[in-house]
Amino acid sequence: MELLYASCVGLLVTCGVFLILRSRTFTVVLGLTMLSYAVNLFLFSSGRLSLNKAAVLGYSSEYADPLPQALVLTAIVIGFAMTAFVVILAIRGQTDLGSDHVDGHTPNKKSTQNKKVKV
Amino acid sequence: MIQNLTFLPILLPMLAGVFLLMPPFGTNKKSRRFASVLLSAVTFLASLALLLKVQADGIQVYAIGDWSAPFGIVLVADPLSTLLVCLTALLGFVCALYASAGDDEKGSFFYPLLHFLILGVNGAFLTGDAFNLFVFFEVLLIASYSLLMHGGDKRNTRAALHYVILNLVGSAVFLIALAILYGVLGTLNMADMAQKVALLQGDDIYLAKIGGLLLLVVFALKGALLPLHLWLPNTYATAMPVVAALFAIMTKVGVYSMMRVYTLIFGEEAGELTHMAQSWLWWLALATIAMGAVGVLASKDLRKLVANLVIVSVGTLVALVAVQTIEASSAAIYYLVHSTLVTAALFLLADLIGRQRGETSDRITAGPPVSQPRLLGVCFLIAGIAVIGMPPLSGFIGKVWLLKATLNLEYTMVFWPLYLLASLAILLGVSKAGSTVFWNHKTKVSETLEQKRVHPSQLVALIILISGAPLMAIFAGPLSEYAIGAATQLHDFNNIKVILSGGQ
Numbered sequence A: 001m002e003l004l005y006a007s008c009v010g011l012l013v014t015c016g017v018f019l020i021l022r023s024r025t026f027t028v029v030l031g032l033t034m035l036s037y038a039v040n041l042f043l044f045s046s047g048r049l050s051l052n053k054a055a056v057l058g059y060s061s062e063y064a065d066p067l068p069q070a071l072v073l074t075a076i077v078i079g080f081a082m083t084a085f086v087v088i089l090a091i092r093g094q095t096d097l098g099s100d101h102v103d104g105h106t107p108n109k110k111s112t113q114n115k116k117v118k119v
Numbered sequence B: 001m002i003q004n005l006t007f008l009p010i011l012l013p014m015l016a017g018v019f020l021l022m023p024p025f026g027t028n029k030k031s032r033r034f035a036s037v038l039l040s041a042v043t044f045l046a047s048l049a050l051l052l053k054v055q056a057d058g059i060q061v062y063a064i065g066d067w068s069a070p071f072g073i074v075l076v077a078d079p080l081s082t083l084l085v086c087l088t089a090l091l092g093f094v095c096a097l098y099a100s101a102g103d104d105e106k107g108s109f110f111y112p113l114l115h116f117l118i119l120g121v122n123g124a125f126l127t128g129d130a131f132n133l134f135v136f137f138e139v140l141l142i143a144s145y146s147l148l149m150h151g152g153d154k155r156n157t158r159a160a161l162h163y164v165i166l167n168l169v170g171s172a173v174f175l176i177a178l179a180i181l182y183g184v185l186g187t188l189n190m191a192d193m194a195q196k197v198a199l200l201q202g203d204d205i206y207l208a209k210i211g212g213l214l215l216l217v218v219f220a221l222k223g224a225l226l227p228l229h230l231w232l233p234n235t236y237a238t239a240m241p242v243v244a245a246l247f248a249i250m251t252k253v254g255v256y257s258m259m260r261v262y263t264l265i266f267g268e269e270a271g272e273l274t275h276m277a278q279s280w281l282w283w284l285a286l287a288t289i290a291m292g293a294v295g296v297l298a299s300k301d302l303r304k305l306v307a308n309l310v311i312v313s314v315g316t317l318v319a320l321v322a323v324q325t326i327e328a329s330s331a332a333i334y335y336l337v338h339s340t341l342v343t344a345a346l347f348l349l350a351d352l353i354g355r356q357r358g359e360t361s362d363r364i365t366a367g368p369p370v371s372q373p374r375l376l377g378v379c380f381l382i383a384g385i386a387v388i389g390m391p392p393l394s395g396f397i398g399k400v401w402l403l404k405a406t407l408n409l410e411y412t413m414v415f416w417p418l419y420l421l422a423s424l425a426i427l428l429g430v431s432k433a434g435s436t437v438f439w440n441h442k443t444k445v446s447e448t449l450e451q452k453r454v455h456p457s458q459l460v461a462l463i464i465l466i467s468g469a470p471l472m473a474i475f476a477g478p479l480s481e482y483a484i485g486a487a488t489q490l491h492d493f494n495n496i497k498v499i500l501s502g503g504q
Helices: A002-020 A025-045 A067-097 A107-118 B005-021 B029-057 B079-099 B110-126 B130-149 B154-185 B190-197 B203-223 B231-238 B241-247 B250-265 B278-298 B302-323 B326-356 B373-388 B394-405 B412-439 B456-466 B468-474 B476-491 B495-500
Strands: B060-063 B074-077
Touching: A002 A025, A025 A067, A025 B154, A067 B130, A067 B154, B005 B029, B005 B060, B005 B074, B005 B079, B005 B110, B029 B060, B029 B079, B029 B110, B074 B079, B074 B110, B079 B110, B079 B241, B079 B250, B079 B326, B079 B456, B079 B476, B110 B130, B110 B250, B130 B154, B130 B241, B130 B250, B154 B190, B154 B203, B154 B231, B190 B250, B190 B495, B203 B250, B203 B278, B231 B241, B231 B302, B241 B250, B241 B302, B241 B326, B250 B278, B250 B302, B250 B326, B250 B476, B278 B302, B278 B412, B302 B326, B302 B394, B302 B412, B326 B373, B326 B394, B326 B456, B326 B468, B326 B476, B373 B394, B373 B412, B373 B456, B373 B468, B394 B412, B394 B468, B394 B476, B456 B468, B468 B476
Parallel strands: none
Antiparallel strands: B060 B074
């Protein structure tokens, strides 16, 4: 279980980082979402992975750590709000700047445009 | 009421933000402005009351929901955090006052966002819990995202997009660091973490080190430490100046978190992890100072210039944090207050100068003269002298103190020349900017289209900030005593027991 869990987190982080380094805002937002999924899983595992354990004291001799679950819940809520914000911002960037490139313009396109103007 | 005083600097801005969204403040411009300035003044007074109480009774520990220290979240008001809370509240008040001259109408919800930002910053200063620190970071960040977009244009959208994406990645790294530290230490209360770090054995030490250094990445991003400083000049220069002035406190949140984490948790008594971040902090800080100084020389408009001055001040502060002696920390506390006030004042000044120069705006080139050269010139002179660190103002005292605090170090021979050269660069940059803006004219006064005067509330806000420099020099005695006291408390390991026992 540990191996599966760890490789899941690792794969999500890899995909997330790869997508964040792309040049279009849409892929960057996807990458951020992937990264936050990975982070949530990782945060959850910080209380150790276990099966069939109660989260409430007194109902079972062994219990799971309830704190990481609360932390993950908080992280999910915050991550959700932030993702919503960055999506809106990306849309606004697209309309304001006329391009969904993270720098507001595609570098090559601009240089060719400049050349045309010079000619 | 009196035992809940610790919570007020967080509660009051939150209530203020909510009230300002509701009628009659939501619809009526005048009442909204009045209420906003009044409520930020109330927050400031509550912070001041907390400061006096901490001075009289020692550290205040407030357990939220009465869940005691290692299990629940505690707020810890010690001299350092209350001082910074007061500074934040003062800055909030000044910015509310300044914006009431018309900047608040350039977008929607300026005042509620301002109060939510103060809520986040105050919470980050007061909290004693690492995860709660993350939550307050997010509160202040989401307020800052919206404030950054306030009244913005296209350039602003691009800078905001970069800022938001960078900070979202930063938040993800923050959570990973917290998860590692919780997995190893089994607690998120900072005082409890400091106790448990010393007891670590075997591989756990390296895990804790990874967690601690990932935290460094996050704080370096928030505090704009090299190489994670690239977002700052663009963000601050494209935000509205009053927002940039308010943001002057935000880099300090990063520096403050470094102070807490690397002197309390990974400080003197952390076993094998003692001072683990020191060498990283030290060399990165020196590089930041150099980079900021180059930026100051290269800046083409006043707001970029001030943004680069912010980078230099962050570098200086982090260098002092890395030294980790009581004297260096007290110098850092004094310098922190000074640099926040003076950079905020310079952002407001750049705005006023830009408005009076028409199309030339705040670019450092010859242009139409400002319509109130004496007033703005004198203000610029005072703020300039303070930020360069020339006698007799507060910058000079801060500079002498920090040079004295770094006198007997291994690397003094590197730090002193570098810092003094950086000061020279600032001197050159600021004086060139000042003389170009105020003395180098293209057109005569009569030819300027319309005479824009400084609005009275803008003037009051500016004077409050500017007067910080001479006042901090006049009252340097009591202030430095306070800073030394705060630094002693910061380095005092016995405080952990006070925090864990709930302030008894």
